[in-house]
Amino acid sequence: MAQWLIFALLAAVSASFVTIFTKIGIHHLTPGLATSVRAVIMAIFLVAVSFSRGDFHQLKELVMYKRDVAFLIGAGICGALSWLFLNIALKTGKTWQVAPIDKLSVVITVVVSLLIFQEEITMKGIIGVVLIAIGTVFVALA
Structure with missing residues (x-):
């Protein structure tokens, strides 16, 4: 398995737990304070x-x-x-709906990187990005 893929999968698992732990951790705190605490811990x-x-x-x-x-x-x-917007959304929204919308960043990143970096994408890649977008809408509106 390629090294970049291993680290990308580790990033996805870590990001998942960020969302889960944040949802639990903001129960009694404001989203702004929760974001600040997380940022300080991350910086240290x-x-x-x-x-x-x-x-x-x-x-x-x-x-x-x-x-x-x-x-x-x-x-x-x-x-x-x-992080701040995610925490605000998690404070009142359902985690299973908020997380996929947050991951629309994947679609936005692909589109912007194609425009800025002039990267090439295959038809499989285009179909995958479209499916991510469609899946996000289905989950969020469920």
Whole structure:
């Protein structure tokens, strides 16, 4: 099995538990506070991982690659908004309906990446993305 596929599957399993644990964890908390707590825990964990891997030797390169940093800032803001909106939706919605709609990000990512990166997609890929979109609508409206 390809290494990227193993890590992608691990990401999917991890993301699933993020949604499940968040639904349980926001029971008595506001979505904003829950998002903040999760972000702080995530930051501490990731700094520890980067430190243990020796990644901080690249800090000086942040100054050299300002465009990369600007896009990472944008990604951080979009990620925080995604978590916040997900938590708001989970607070009042059913997890089994909220999660598939959140995963519409897959469809949006494919469409935007085709436009921006000029990536090629096969007919099987197109059919798969369309089925994801249709499946999301069926689950959300069930």
